[in-house]
Structures are given as C-alpha cells and as structure tokens.
Amino acid sequence: MEETQVKKIPNATAKRLPLYYRNLKFLEELGTCRINSSEFSKLVQVPSATIRKDFSHFGELGRSGYGYEVSYLISVFSQTLNVKEVTKLALVGAGNLGKALLKNNFRRNDDLVITCAFDNNETLSGTTVGEIPIYSMKELTQQIKKRKIGTAISTVPSKYSQNAIDLLVNSGVTAILNFAPGRVKVPKHVHVHYIDLTTELQTLVYFNENM
C-alpha cells in the first residue's frame, strides 16, 4: 500500500458524524467560525470527551487553548460524508408517508435529492409531487438504471416491501431505507436500514417508565 490509510473510523463515531456536520453548518450560518469541544457539546448534546475522541480519528483537527475552526471541521467531515456529491434517491410507495417525504425532499440538505417515485396505484402514475414524477412499478427498473440511482426509500406497506425491495435490488440499488418494520432478505452487498416508529415509541415509553 502506497499511502498510509486513515485508521478505520469506529462505527459509533461514524453514526454521530451527520449530527456533527449538521450542527457545524448551523454554526457556519450563524457566522461562528471557532468552537471548542465544550461549547459544541452543549449544542449537540454529546459529552465533550466523546467529541474530542471522535474528532481525533480524523487527525489533529484543533489547537490547544483555542478550539476548532468551524470551516476546517466542515471541510474534513464533508469529505468523509461525501456531501459534495449529490446522492440521488428513489422512493417506492407514494402513500401518506411517502408523499410527506416527497414534499419535504430534504429541502435543507443539498446532498440528498429524491429524483423519482414509484407506486403500484396506477392512478398516481404520471402525476408529480412538487417536481418529482411518480411512475408505475413497470417503469422502475428502466428509470433507476437510466438515472443511475443506488439508494432508495421504501414506504410501501410491510406486506409488499419484500417485493418492492427485490425489484429495487434487481435494478441496481444497494442501499435502502425501509419504513416498514418487517425484515427483508437481500444479498450481502445491499444495506437495509429500518426506521420503525412503533419500536421507537415503545422504547421511548419503556425508558420513560423505567428510568
């Protein structure tokens, strides 16, 4: 190996990166150009020692007795998160939840853009939500390949998510955010993350009652 590869970033750190990034952008908007770990801690609600440890995996980003340059942190993290490149997304299942996501379309994040949607309800196909066209499921493979989309959101009912996701995977999608809780089978190279609102609420209620 020619270059000394950056040490593997721990999982837990990687999961906090988008949070850090978002808050750094917020500080930048405010005109704050310098931040120390304890002030940043108040903003993101992560202990300052954790923040410093996390940052340290990317090199020595700060200066003792001074803190961190906001713009420099942004430049480092935006590289890791690859936010310069726009990630084009597809959405399957333009129902209530799906349409809410389409209307919002990560307005405040220019690195994530839903560019097309699909639904098996034929009365929806040909319509648009905002700028986003809704296609029939028959057009899915063709559109996804044409648009070179690798990431998708599924908001179809649980019962049909295996089907919808098979179709996505066969069209070349390798990362899926699934709002239906039922676990789906996918090849090893495909990543599925679940957002399960019921679980989230039950966990919240549990921790609220037991702690």
Next chain:
Amino acid sequence: MEETQVKKIPNATAKRLPLYYRNLKFLEELGTCRINSSEFSKLVQVPSATIRKDFSHFGELGRSGYGYEVSYLISVFSQTLNVKEVTKLALVGAGNLGKALLKNNFRRNDDLVITCAFDNNETLSGTTVGEIPIYSMKELTQQIKKRKIGTAISTVPSKYSQNAIDLLVNSGVTAILNFAPGRVKVPKHVHVHYIDLTTELQTLVYFNENM
C-alpha cells in the same frame, strides 16, 4: 426490599424488545406456537446467541431440545413493555409528516393511540384527521391535562420545536419523539428521542460506501 427484584435489563436488550414482541405477535397470527432461537433469528435478523442472552434476563423462558412457547414469550414481554395499558399520545404540528402519522395512527398496534393533535395554523383547528381532532395551540395545556397525556410526538419545524416542546413539558408531558433534528433543552425527568431522517440516510450512504 421484600421481593427479589428482577435484575436490570441491559439497555441493548430493552431496545430489541419491541422488535421481538412484534415478531412474536406475527408468529402468533400465523398460528405458530413454538419457536427456537435459530428460527427466530432468521425472522428478526438478530444472532441466535444474542436472542438467548436477551431472553435469559427474564428468567428461564424456554425448554432445552424444544425451544420457546410463543404465547409465553408474548405474555412475558407484553408485561415488560406494558402493552396491555394503552399509551395515549398527542401530536404537535399537523403538517405533511404529522398528518401522515395521524392517518396511520399505529393502526396495527393497539397499545399506542394518538388521541389529539395541535397546530398553530388556525385554519386547521376544529378540523379532524380520521377521528383525531386538531386543536389550536392555545388549547394544548388544557387538553393534555384533561386527557392525562404523558407522551407526545413533535412534527413542527426545527425552528419552533423548542417552543412547542416547552409547552408540552409545562403541560405534564415527560416523553417526546421529535422529528426535528435540532436538540432541545428539557428538564432531567423528560425524555426526548430524535428521529432524524437526514442523519439516517447519510449514515446509510456512508456505510454503503465504506463497507
């Protein structure tokens, strides 16, 4: 202490409980009355050793060479998750996302019920979504107290979530699921969980590109 208290259930286990519970109910619907840890592992996509360790915190729930009785597991976990008691929820911010949640209203989960919603858009107050009435923010405290609600969902824009959540907390709410990513300040006895779709997607994309 009179009774020997059940040993503290590890955090990681508690977070998986709703997943286990949901899938056990699914098996029950299918008429499956017996399951072993390796079959259950396939269903929930959690390693069988983890499942057995998790279960073991609740006592000896299974039988060697046989597995677990689905109905018995359900009875044990439903107690811990307190699903017999209905948790009444309020929702603030009946916009696109809020209305999608109201329309769905955890249809498949009879232990979670959104019973009222609030919005500062006066044209919404007096209307209903499904059976759920939308009130103006002025009525929030009165309604939440009257209905004895302790848990709420916030789908107001980030900018206003501190305000909305202050109002909820002052009305007696102690657990909040917040869809706006900006961290809010609350008293120590109040629990706030965040669902941050942007972070979720960026993390998914990151893991997809780096693993």
Next chain:
DNA sequence: TCTCTTTTGTGATAACGTTCACAAAAAAGA
C-alpha cells in the same frame, strides 16, 4: 428404558464504546 438429537442457558472471553484525567501545546495577558 436407553440412546441419540436438539436446543437451551450461561460462564468466559473478546470486541466495542465511553469516560476520566492530565501532560503538553497553544493562546492570552501582563
């Protein structure tokens, strides 16, 4: 009843993550 098979429950261990605490570096002030 006896044997073989299945599967649990759990100590032990390894991997991962958080937090502490402080030397060293840099900034700020005198």
Next chain:
DNA sequence: TCTTTTTTGTGAACGTTATCACAAAAGAGA
C-alpha cells in the same frame, strides 16, 4: 519575554455489548 489560562489529544480505566462454546436439560425415537 514570562506567566497564567485554556483547551486539545490521548493513554488508561471502566462499562457495556456481542459472541463463543459447551455442559446440562429436555425431547424424540426405538
């Protein structure tokens, strides 16, 4: 320039979570 203050970066300690691996328990079959 010298002293004081601030704040980083990081080993080390600690705590939690995941995984292994197997004895013991129970079931199934003959």
